[in-house]
Amino acid sequence: MPELPKDFSNLLAEVVPPAEHPAVLSSFARVKPVTFRANTLKASAAMLRAELEQAGFTPKPIPWYGDGFLLPAEDKRALTETAAFYEGRLYIQNLSSMLAPLALDPQPGETVLDLAAAPGGKAAQIAALMDNRGRLSVVEAVKPRFFRLKANLDQQGVTIARAFLMDGRLVGRKCPQMFDRILLDAPCSSEARFTRLDPDSWTHWSPRKVKEAARKQKGLIAAAWSALKPGGTLVYCTCSFSPEENELIVNGLLKRNEDARIEPWLPDIANRQAGLSAWQGKDLRPELADTLRVLPDEVMDGFYLAKIRKAP
Numbered sequence: 001m002p003e004l005p006k007d008f009s010n011l012l013a014e015v016v017p018p019a020e021h022p023a024v025l026s027s028f029a030r031v032k033p034v035t036f037r038a039n040t041l042k043a044s045a046a047m048l049r050a051e052l053e054q055a056g057f058t059p060k061p062i063p064w065y066g067d068g069f070l071l072p073a074e075d076k077r078a079l080t081e082t083a084a085f086y087e088g089r090l091y092i093q094n095l096s097s098m099l100a101p102l103a104l105d106p107q108p109g110e111t112v113l114d115l116a117a118a119p120g121g122k123a124a125q126i127a128a129l130m131d132n133r134g135r136l137s138v139v140e141a142v143k144p145r146f147f148r149l150k151a152n153l154d155q156q157g158v159t160i161a162r163a164f165l166m167d168g169r170l171v172g173r174k175c176p177q178m179f180d181r182i183l184l185d186a187p188c189s190s191e192a193r194f195t196r197l198d199p200d201s202w203t204h205w206s207p208r209k210v211k212e213a214a215r216k217q218k219g220l221i222a223a224a225w226s227a228l229k230p231g232g233t234l235v236y237c238t239c240s241f242s243p244e245e246n247e248l249i250v251n252g253l254l255k256r257n258e259d260a261r262i263e264p265w266l267p268d269i270a271n272r273q274a275g276l277s278a279w280q281g282k283d284l285r286p287e288l289a290d291t292l293r294v295l296p297d298e299v300m301d302g303f304y305l306a307k308i309r310k311a312p
Contacts, residue, residue: 120152172226192302
């Protein structure tokens with residue numbers, strides 16, 4: 001089985017606690033189960049579970065998320081051939097990705113923005129948490145991804161979303177202080193999606209790509225902050241391990257904006273790690289320890305998440 005890129009392996013050795021390092025490394029060689037959530041705009045978790053059990057599946061509930069389920073990897077193809085899948089009563093998604101809308105905690109009637117929304121799984125989950133009540137703006141800059149986003153939201157029964165094909169870095173100027181809550185699942189180097197079962201999963205990656213992603217992320221988080229109302233909440237997340245794309249981006253926001261406050265958010269998962277408050281010999285803001293790193297395991301992918309509140 002091919003080895004992970006050396007630069008990436010060195011990065012993992014720096015950011016993952018030594019006690020967790022062997023398990024994290026082994027996660028990149030695993031075939032993970034298929035995880036999905038009930039789309040509560042169309043069916044309750046109990047209804048979906050009953051439907052799938054009647055079709056011969058044995059979905060296992062996720063303890064920390066009542067709408068989430070797990071099936072063995074070999075059931076994935078059959079799951080995608082069910083009426084529940086085609087008709088949008090379920091959405092296949094890694095559990096780590098489901099954390100971001102839960103951290104955002106959008107409420108019915110609010111004005112919410114998903115700033116880099118394709119393919120739409122998190123936006124659809126946001127709409128479900130809002131019970132399709134309020135205003136949800138979704139932004140995507142890449143045209144093919146934009147049309148996939150719209151199709152996914154339609155299939156999931158989302159009626160409160162307005163989709164915008166535009167560079168998210170323009171949002172702050174166009175919509176100053178407009179949104180109660182903003183999700184920025186930032187375009188990143190996708191390090192959490194590496195798998196030793198498919199070397200093509202990292203062919204795009206290099207330390208230079210990480211730096212390029214970080215430049216875009218700085219512009220996006222600045223735009224998100226400008227578009228957020230005083231008293232509002234921003235959730236910033238990536239599927240990357242590199243601190244340049246995670247803690248350093250949030251650290252820069254905190255340094256530039258005295259009204260930015262980290263809000264601790266600790267999901268009930270065993271594979272969580274505190275955010276880094278120092279990197280390569282340099283101290284960062286100490287409150288970054290209250291951000292969240294999700295360590296990859298036999299089910300979940302790696303993830304980074306920061307919940308940030310704008311002072312009223």
